[in-house]
Amino acid sequence: MKDLIEEINQFRDERNWRQFHNSKDLALSLSLEASELLENFQWVSSEKAVAENRENIKDELADVFIYGLMMADDLDIDMREAISDKLKKNAVKYPVKDDDPSH
Amino acid sequence: MKDLIEEINQFRDERNWRQFHNSKDLALSLSLEASELLENFQWVSSEKAVAENRENIKDELADVFIYGLMMADDLDIDMREAISDKLKKNAVKYPVKDDDPSH
Amino acid sequence: MKDLIEEINQFRDERNWRQFHNSKDLALSLSLEASELLENFQWVSSEKAVAENRENIKDELADVFIYGLMMADDLDIDMREAISDKLKKNAVKYPVKDDDPSH
Amino acid sequence: MKDLIEEINQFRDERNWRQFHNSKDLALSLSLEASELLENFQWVSSEKAVAENRENIKDELADVFIYGLMMADDLDIDMREAISDKLKKNAVKYPVKDDDPSH
Numbered sequence: 001m002k003d004l005i006e007e008i009n010q011f012r013d014e015r016n017w018r019q020f021h022n023s024k025d026l027a028l029s030l031s032l033e034a035s036e037l038l039e040n041f042q043w044v045s046s047e048k049a050v051a052e053n054r055e056n057i058k059d060e061l062a063d064v065f066i067y068g069l070m071m072a073d074d075l076d077i078d079m080r081e082a083i084s085d086k087l088k089k090n091a092v093k094y095p096v097k098d099d100d101p102s103h
Numbered sequence: 104m105k106d107l108i109e110e111i112n113q114f115r116d117e118r119n120w121r122q123f124h125n126s127k128d129l130a131l132s133l134s135l136e137a138s139e140l141l142e143n144f145q146w147v148s149s150e151k152a153v154a155e156n157r158e159n160i161k162d163e164l165a166d167v168f169i170y171g172l173m174m175a176d177d178l179d180i181d182m183r184e185a186i187s188d189k190l191k192k193n194a195v196k197y198p199v200k201d202d203d204p205s206h
Numbered sequence: 207m208k209d210l211i212e213e214i215n216q217f218r219d220e221r222n223w224r225q226f227h228n229s230k231d232l233a234l235s236l237s238l239e240a241s242e243l244l245e246n247f248q249w250v251s252s253e254k255a256v257a258e259n260r261e262n263i264k265d266e267l268a269d270v271f272i273y274g275l276m277m278a279d280d281l282d283i284d285m286r287e288a289i290s291d292k293l294k295k296n297a298v299k300y301p302v303k304d305d306d307p308s309h
Numbered sequence: 310m311k312d313l314i315e316e317i318n319q320f321r322d323e324r325n326w327r328q329f330h331n332s333k334d335l336a337l338s339l340s341l342e343a344s345e346l347l348e349n350f351q352w353v354s355s356e357k358a359v360a361e362n363r364e365n366i367k368d369e370l371a372d373v374f375i376y377g378l379m380m381a382d383d384l385d386i387d388m389r390e391a392i393s394d395k396l397k398k399n400a401v402k403y404p405v406k407d408d409d410p411s412h
Binding site for chain 4 (some may be wrong): 123128131132134135138139141142144145146
Binding site for chain 3 (some may be wrong): 310313316317320323324331332333334336337339340343344346347349350354355356358359363366367368370371372373374375377378380381384386388389391392393394395396398399400403405
């Protein structure tokens with residue numbers, strides 16, 4: 001993801017935006033973008049939302065990732081490692097059941 | 104990110120969870136994880152939150168990415184491309200000012 | 207609050223909107239309005255947000271209450287009672303400290 | 310709602326919490342409670358959520374209202390008036406259709 005982070009950092013440095021980018025406001029902004037993503041599904045079924053709003057879903061999902069990558073970069077978090085570590089924690093929390101045919 | 108997506112897909116297939124993973128509930132879940140991330144900053148300054156909750160911030164940020172990557176995979180969205188495309192749209196929406204010394 | 211609930215119900219019945227108003231989508235909509243409220247505080251201090259956006263804060267807060275009252279009415283929840291009961295639960299969860307001068 | 314506001318203010322004054330209650334953190338907290346409300350509907354149908362989680366839905370909805378009433382009180386907003394005004398604005402934004410049989 002390094003090339004993406006570089007692209008994102010260039011974007012915010014060209015606009016001198018890093019001065020506003022404390023982690024609290026980045027977390028708040030990520031939450032707002034997650035809501036804009038969710039808004040695509042308001043009052044409609046999942047299928048209808050995807051059929052009608054796929055392009056906007058893609059854009060809002062990208063905004064979520066952009067804020068997430070900004071935050072990770074500021075806090076020196078390696079997202080690849082963070083995701084892999086969290087999947088291991090989730091696997092302990094939600095063990096695969098022994099009688100699960102997929103196991 | 105392909106290896107991450109494979110790791111995530113293995114996680115949900117081992118638990119037979121894909122049956123629950125319609126896009127509407129994934130968007131809803133991503134929004135809930137974004138709130139759990141934001142909760143680290145409730146009532147405190149950005150600095151204090153980062154100093155005290157960095158590990159939890161990392162975990163919640165990872166959960167946001169995990170749901171985001173699930174959703175992208177289900178909708179055949181290439182996140183690398185989606186992020187790069189969205190940065191270009193944002194650049195048009197927020198042009199670098201001519202008198203901006205960083206320009 | 208009964209007169210408000212009547213006003214709200216008249217509003218949605220005139221538009222035939224009750225068919226869309228399942229509780230899941232009302233909860234989702236309330237959450238989206240809470241984000242629009244929060245958006246007034248994005249990138250700025252609390253004081254600046256209140257000074258500049260008080261009218262919009264009032265409107266978004268009203269939308270949160272409108273969805274909340276719709277939901278309560280559909281589920282036969284008396285909000286006055288619900289709030290009073292929850293304050294009692296919160297009081298047990300967060301007891302007033304003995305050495306608290308306000309006690 | 311005046312008696313509710315008095316009850317809420319007594320609750321926070323007994324705990325000396327008003328010092329933390331700037332509007333930005335109240336809006337953030339209201340948004341977190343809205344997510345806890347929404348969490349009751351994660352992965353399940355609206356009907357199933359209501360059947361299984363009605364008590365928790367009531368509690369989380371109450372928390373949303375409590376934060377909303379705190380915020381309104383701090384900003385000298387009369388919620389009864391704010392809601393009534395907003396319904397009038399929404400009525401202009403979403404006019405009742407002429408051919409609407411309910412009209």
